[in-house]
Amino acid sequence: MSMWPWKMLAVLLLIVLISGSCSKDSSEEYAGGVSTVAPADDFTVISTIPEDNATTVSVNTSFVIYFNRELKTGGVNEKNFSLSTNGSAVSVTVSLSKNIVVLLPSSSLSEGTIYTAAVWSEVEDTSGNSLGQDSSWKFTTVSSSSGDVSDNSTSSDNSTSSDNSTSSDNSTSSDNESESDTTKPSIISITPADNSSSISVNTTIIVVFSEEVSSVSLSSSTFKLLDNTSNYVSSSYSINGSTVTFTPTDNLSYFQDYKVSLTTGIQDTAGNALSSASSSGFETLGGVVITSADSNGMILLSGGRFQMGADNQSIADGDNESDETPTHTTELTGLFYISDHEVSSSEFKACVDSGSCNYTYSTSNAKKTYAVFGKENHPMNYVNWNEAVEYADWLTSTRSGTYRLCTEAEWEYAVRAGTTSKWSCGNNTCTTSIAWYDNTGEPQEVRTKSSNQWGLYDMHGNVREWVSDNYSNIYYIEVTEGVVNPQGPEVPSSGTRRSQRGGYYGSKKADIRSADRFSSTQTTHSSTAGFRVCADP
Secondary structure, eight states, X not given: OOSHHHHHHHHHHHHHHXXXXXXXXXXXXXXXXXXXXXXXXXXXEEEXXXXXXXXXXXXXXXXXXXXXXXXXXXXXXXXXXXXXXXXXXXXXXXXXXXXXXXXEESSOOOTTOEEEEEEOTTOBBTTSOBOOSOEEEEEEEOOXXXXXXXXXXXXXXXXXXXXXXXXXXXXXXXXXXXXXXXXXXXXXXXXXXXXXXXXXXXXXXXXXXXXXXXXXXXXXXXXXXXXXXXXXXXXXXXXXXXXXXXXXXXXXXXXXEEEEXXXXXXXXXXXXXXXXXXEEEEEEOOSOEEEOOOTTOEEEEOOEEEEESOOHHHHHHTOOOGGGOSOEEEEEOSOEEXXXXXXXXXXXXXXXXXXXXXXXXXXXXXXXXXXXXXXXXXXXXXXXXXXXXXXXXXXXXXXXXXXXXXXHHHHHHHHXXXXXXXXXTBSSTTGGGTOBOSSOOSOOOTTOSOOOTXXXXXSSBSSXXXXXXXXXXXHHXXXXXXXXXXXXXXXXXXXXXXXEESOOTTOOGGGGSTTOEEEEETTOOOTTEEEOEEEEO
């Protein structure tokens, strides 16, 4: 018998994979699945493989049902999903991968037979919405007489005549060919989907194949998960019918790219190799507080992607300055620590007392906090950029990790804490709960206002905070969209000016916005300027 039905089925499956799942907005029918158009609010089936009323279907097929939403696991079983022929149930294994259900027959189907796959209305999505109505689909398996046979085989009677019959010999050859499984398995779906982002670090990789695969063929050389440096991620495999679940031994890293690689070394239970190699990629979740403040007040943040510069509301209200635009996507790739508070006068004095900080500045100004009784927990002020760097270097020598001033990008990433509003608390009358500003008079004790969403205090107001970057008022014009780990301009726009962020105790409300920028020469001492530290693990 000719092998064209098997080749045609493989082509159909490949078309489905290229096309993706059928859109609810499209009435087009795709080979390998039939679209069921339904209102956007309905929980429904969107396609199946094989499609309804398909013919010449492989006897080794599985039946795949695509839903428009992820299913509740409790209802995915043999009671709500079935495969039958002539009213008799066919034994199947039912497996689930998010919005895809696979019915895998326990043995090969019969040739030239009509089968009915069905799902009952009790099936629910993860929000508890039921399917609403029973659905069923029919398909017919390939028959041994449906392909090209020898000219000597003139009728079905002749094909079953005596052993001396030439047509009988040809029929036997055809039957043997049809009974031999030579259909290559293909990939129905991979979860997480290709190019997906914000994936949980404890995710599993779920691959649904067109038929059951051999456990022996699964190994670190045929089914791989690679990190962004192409290192293999250790894991274990489990098989449920045609579904393979890949479970990493440890949690993945935050905000990192991963690649799933499947090779043709994967085989089905009949020894047929995967029809083609495949790969897909995803990105894990970013913008996460990994550990809350430790005994030194250091919070560990994951990397992430955010919009740096003037937010839409600031622009609409006319509150932004020219050095805050254009707003641009910024990416921070690594983990880093940031202090939950501005460095206090007592913390800085400890460095001076140790001989590691050379602080000789003196002032009689009443706003001074250094070595003043009762102001031990106020932010250190009248400290210049050089002295702040000196303090960070001292911390590196006394603690684990490499301490430094935060970059301007790290500072804005941290103050925003995932928000895109004027202030980390919103766009309206929320600032009094989080900030000392607007004629407060002098610096106030740290950690006495509410923190932002990531547990950071006094990011708005109290004292301006030195960051590591040189300052340029046109830097945002020069920086590229999607910039990664920016360190600021190489040369400041005027003299040795450094950026400061956050506003201070006397700032107007608009000047303590998350995007607001300020600068000063790095040798300046001022009652309005202090700092906080960051660190690399």
